Amino acid sequence: MLSKVIKQKISERYAKGDIRYPKDCDGLAIHISQVCKTRISSSTLRRLYGFVKGIREPRLHTLDIVAEYIGHKGWEELIASFERTESEPEKLIDKLKPEQIKAGQAIQLTYEPAKVIEIRKVGGQLQVVTSNEKRVLVNDEVRFKLLELHYPLTFTHHFRQGSSLGKLQLATVSGITSIKRV
Numbered sequence: 001m002l003s004k005v006i007k008q009k010i011s012e013r014y015a016k017g018d019i020r021y022p023k024d025c026d027g028l029a030i031h032i033s034q035v036c037k038t039r040i041s042s043s044t045l046r047r048l049y050g051f052v053k054g055i056r057e058p059r060l061h062t063l064d065i066v067a068e069y070i071g072h073k074g075w076e077e078l079i080a081s082f083e084r085t086e087s088e089p090e091k092l093i094d095k096l097k098p099e100q101i102k103a104g105q106a107i108q109l110t111y112e113p114a115k116v117i118e119i120r121k122v123g124g125q126l127q128v129v130t131s132n133e134k135r136v137l138v139n140d141e142v143r144f145k146l147l148e149l150h151y152p153l154t155f156t157h158h159f160r161q162g163s164s165l166g167k168l169q170l171a172t173v174s175g176i177t178s179i180k181r182v
Helices: 004-013 024-036 042-049 060-069 075-080
Strands: 106-111 115-122 125-131 141-143 153-160 163-170 176-181
Touching: 004 060, 024 042, 024 060, 042 060, 060 075
Parallel strands: none
Antiparallel strands: 106 115, 106 176, 115 125, 125 141, 141 153, 153 163
């Protein structure tokens, strides 16, 4: 399912406004096909909007069409545009910077499909204490600039047993669905 932020961007582009009902996807599919010169079905849009259960992760081709519709060259460029820096103005309510996590404190992050990662500040480092995400394991160390509700989860650095695994982006479709202190 698409994140709230991406749905909002689609609504801004679509002259008829918000997609509130499954039937609204019919008109949106026609408009996207006209704008992007590429066909996308209304049933695909229904799945992306969560009106119909079906796919866990949509095809990259489908996500590229959505990204193009809202003014990006592709899905990767759209996701990269969400990377936030401290100097950017605050736009959303629920966000967290690493320096706001106190020693010993744990933070739980969730995103679709039913993924949960819990990190704890241990000795100045952010360590994964629970995870059902196969790319992030317990005891991994992660770093980030900003966690923001409805935006992709970007770990700027990901370490396992002292070895760098590089940058890792998760929740690129749904965005982070909750951030809470535990």
